[in-house]
Amino acid sequence: MSDLRFGERARLLPAARHATIKLIIVLLLIVTAVCTPVSWWPLWGAILLIEVGLLIRNPPDSRFWWPRLPVFVLFLGSVALSIPLSQHFEQGWLRAAMIFERGMLAFLATTWLTTVLTPLELIHVLRRWKMPPFLVESLAFMLRYLNLLSTERKTLQQARAARAGKKTGLITAWKTSAYIIATVLVRAFDRAERIYLAMKARGWKGL
Template sequence: MLGGEAHGHASLHDDCEGHGPIGHLDPRTRLVAAGLFALMVVSRDQIWPLVLAVGLALAAALLARLRVLPTLRRMLAMDGFMVAAVALLPFTVPGDPAFSAFGLTGSGEGLHQAALILLKANAVVLMLLALVGSMNTIALGHALARLGLPCKLVQLFLFTVRYLDLLHREYARLRTAMKARAFTMGTNRHTWQSVGYLFGMLMVRSLERSDRILAAMRLRGFDGHFPCLEEPSRFGRPDGLFALASAASVVLMMSQG
């Protein structure tokens, strides 16, 4: 049921999905490697280990064969937010003066902290896109369960991923219907009233959809667990090699710090 209902072959980020060697690894290996990498990166406070981490993330993205343009768009969107968030650090963190702009003096320590934050964010997000973002959502859910995550949390994750997509499609249909009636966004009362009707109808249709989904699941004998329709992946030689490479990368980053 889950494979048909949740479109199990869709990845978390379809536009960034790749089909490289990383895609053949056990999902558990990819999850553990991504988690350890993120923990190691956020614990570093020197520049060179983080530059190395960004290089490792780029290598993982190449191995995952992520699509270049969608991945760049995601990274640039994040960097735009991050730059805006850390832009004031050089002027608010005390330290030795390094430069001046608009009558304000920026400290070298503030620049250092801003660079650390940007490098950490880019390394972690790019590695997550390479190891987790291109992963089959159903495989990800089953991998989390096999790693010991509580079953109810896994089910909540799977339902959330699937039905947020359904709600978005329902919203898109309603917006298309409004455009077909020559509706255009504005700042007048009619616009606000129409937007209110839009979200109200979205809630009504969501409730109706949830009732249909519940009835369909009961008819299929849902007992609180999602059966895995595919053969569970096993830890093999490629996973062992990848685990060794990941461990060596972690040791290398620690030695640089």
Template sequence: MIDGTAVLIPSQSMTTIQRIDPRFRLLAAFFLIITAVTFSSWQPIAILIVIAAILTGFAKPDWPRTVKMVLAMDGFILVMLAMLPFTVSGQPFLTLWGGQASFEGLFQAVLIGLKANAAILVLIALVGGMDAIMLGRGLQGLYIPAKLITLFMFTIRYIDVLRREYLRLRLSMRARGFAAGNNRHSWRSIGYLLGMLLVRSHERSERILWAMKCRGYHGHMHFGALPRRQSHDYCFAAAVLILAGFLIGLEVACPPLG
């Protein structure tokens, strides 16, 4: 505690990535993702994926949960990527149900898939290890508007609350013998479930608002001060800039995919 302000002190249990200033980590993640999405060659994106995977190892995440997150993201975009070759004109390589899939569409699908995986791995490596308070401190240190930070923090906090409420309602339905199926009763029951979730969410938000007002909340969240920037933070920033320069040079040297 310095001058009445809480200061974040690095713990011995922190990993190498967690010791880096959250402002540098957020800026690095944003810069690398913006750089990656502009690439049209697969080589720099593949190298970024490998480096992000190595950084993820240094961050020491929960590997089963991390793999599950990556697979969930890949499954979400898989349908779109499977349809893309049939919607882009070019040299056909497959005819299915009267539609022709082109090599150009396939190349675009592969490139989008690589960019998505690079982005998610960079976020997991650099931002995934932050708790909500650390993330708020980092955003505040980057002079993000206070209202936006507050909205973001509430979103992070209460997505999990809504998930727990949803699981509790589903457990209550199963305890009453409900088994989901493709019939009118199931769809009506799921509609009731979503309606109750919205009603209870509204009621809970009202209780939370009054509880926060009783504790002096006036529209802004206050975070402790960040630690002073140290030499390893600047070394990390320099390494990110060198990596970005190398990837941009590789992008210029390599032909575009497709």
């Protein structure tokens, strides 16, 4: 039995080491991008080339990430423009460009990380790094709930589409989306309550 456990640990050790290296690479890229002063701007270009190379080697799911890229760019651009806007567009353009550049580099690094690192591997790495147990367990619950909520949302959308049987207008689509979101949230709160009561019945007293 001990030999079996030793063999299993030996098999899982390289995977855990690779996951740790991937997370360290992303953290180094983000920290370097954030801490690089304007006078060292060529370093931003080098980081961008590295991230583009990583994304080319491990391309993300285009159906998931690229539709969200314009939303992130719009949000980041509005945050960056708030600085020159507060100064009547007379100053602050350099700082706005820095915020936008650093945000995009962090976004690209995070996109690559989600492509090469599964949520379970991330949880294992954080536990190996002795992160606060409350933080790790909360993150694990959140990731689990995101998958459940996504599954329930798809199920409700399919059920509504099967009942409708035809295309609906924009107002009806908004009403349907609001109904689906409310239903998913109510089910999520109910499931959270049942999970908490079950864990409490088993003697769980928190972290």
